[in-house]
Amino acid sequence: MKKTLNIILTICAVAAFSFTAHAQVIGSVVTVRGIVLDETTRNPASVNLTFFDEQNKKVNSSRSNVKDGEYLITGLKAGKKYTVQIEHPDFFKAEYVIKLPPTDKYAEISRDFLVRPLAKDARMFMRLSPFEAKKSKIRVGVSDVLDEFRQSLIMNPGVTVEIQCYPDTDADKTANGKLTAERCKTLQNYFVKGGVADSRIKIKAFDATDPVNAPPPLSKKMAKGKRYIGSTYIVVTKI
Numbered sequence: 001m002k003k004t005l006n007i008i009l010t011i012c013a014v015a016a017f018s019f020t021a022h023a024q025v026i027g028s029v030v031t032v033r034g035i036v037l038d039e040t041t042r043n044p045a046s047v048n049l050t051f052f053d054e055q056n057k058k059v060n061s062s063r064s065n066v067k068d069g070e071y072l073i074t075g076l077k078a079g080k081k082y083t084v085q086i087e088h089p090d091f092f093k094a095e096y097v098i099k100l101p102p103t104d105k106y107a108e109i110s111r112d113f114l115v116r117p118l119a120k121d122a123r124m125f126m127r128l129s130p131f132e133a134k135k136s137k138i139r140v141g142v143s144d145v146l147d148e149f150r151q152s153l154i155m156n157p158g159v160t161v162e163i164q165c166y167p168d169t170d171a172d173k174t175a176n177g178k179l180t181a182e183r184c185k186t187l188q189n190y191f192v193k194g195g196v197a198d199s200r201i202k203i204k205a206f207d208a209t210d211p212v213n214a215p216p217p218l219s220k221k222m223a224k225g226k227r228y229i230g231s232t233y234i235v236v237t238k239i
Contacts, residue, residue, distance in 0.1 A: 028078040030100050031108045035069040036086070039114040040124060044069030047088040047115055054081055078103045084113075091115040093155045116152060118159070122236040124149075125213070129229040133168050136182035138190065146187070149234060150194040153201075160238040162202040163187050166210040166230035173207040180205035180230065187232070202237065206230075 036045045046066035051059045051073050059082065064071040076082060079102035086094040098111060116124055130146060132139045138146070153159065165183040167176035184203035192198045209215055210231035 028103050029074065029106050030076045030078050030103070031072065031074040031106075032076060032098065032100075032111050033070070033072040033108060034110050034112040036064040036071060036113045036115060037069055038091075039116050040122065041117075045088070045091065045115050047086050047091055049073065049113075050085045050087075051076065052083045052085065056083070076100060078107065086113060086115060088115070090118055092118050092152045092159070094152060095155060118156065118236070118239055120236055120239055124234045124236075126232040126234070130187060130232055131183055131229060133227040133229050134179070136179060136186050138186060146190055147194070150191050150196060153191060153196045154194075158239060159236060160200045160202070162204055162235045162237050164204045164206065164231075164233040164235055166206045166213075166232070167208070168228060168230045169215065170209050177205055177207040180207065183230075183232070 032051075036047055036049070037043065038045045044065065044067060046064050046069070048061065048063050049071055050061040053059050060073050060075050062071045062073050078100055081097060081099045084096045084098060086096075092115065094113070094115060096113070100109065101107070116122070126145065128142055128145050130138050130142045153161065163184045165180040165187075167180050169176070181203070184205050188198065188201050188203055191201055213231045215228040
C-alpha cells in the first residue's frame with residue numbers, strides 16, 4: 001500500500017513539474033524588435049505597429065523611429081501567435097502573422113518589415129520574378145510574394161494599380177509584346193481570383209526590355225543557372 005502511494009505521489013509530482021514547465025514556456029515574456037523600411041527606397045519608415053493576440057485583443061503598439069526605422073514591442077508571450085497591423089497614411093496598410101518560439105526564459109527576437117508607399121505613380125519592383133525566362137506561367141515558389149501584393153490590395157480597397165511587364169530580350173518586338181501581355185493578364189487573373197476587383201487592375205505590356213533594370217551586356221556572363229528575366233512592376237494609379 002505504501003509503495004503504491006509513493007508511486008502515485010511520484011506520478012503527481014512529475015505531472016505537476018511538466019505542467020509548470022509548460023506554463024513557463026508558454027508564459028515567458030518575449031520582446032520583438034526590428035526595423036521598418038520603405039520597400040522602394042530602402043529608407044527608414046515611421047509607421048504605427050499594433051500587435052493583436054489570437055483573440056484579436058490589442059496587446060501593445062509602437063511607432064518605428066523616423067531616423068532608423070527601429071521599433072520595439074514587449075510584453076508578448078512565448079509560444080503564442082500574434083497579428084501585426086501596420087498603418088500610416090503614406091503607406092499601404094499591411095498585416096502579418098508572427099509565431100513566437102516557445103521558451104522558458106525572457107527572449108528577444110528580430111522581425112523586420114518592408115512597407116509599400118501609398119502615393120500615385122509609386123512603382124514597386126518585383127525583385128523575385130513571377131515568371132521563368134520566355135514563359136508567362138507563374139513559376140513555383142512565388143505565391144507568397146504575389147499573395148503579399150494581393151493582400152495589400154484587399155486591405156487598401158480605394159487603390160487602383162497597373163501591372164507592367166517587360167520582355168527578356170530585344171530580339172523580336174512582336175513576340176515580346178505577346179509574351180508580356182500574357183504575363184500581365186496572368187498576374188491580373190491571379191489577383192482577381194484572390195478577391196481583388198478586376199476594375200482596380202490595369203495592365204501595360206512592353207515590347208522592349210526595361211531601361212532601368214536592363215539585361216546584362218552580352219560580354220558579361222551571369223552566374224551559373226541564372227538567366228535574365230524581364231522586369232515586373234506594380235504601379236499605383238489611384239489612391
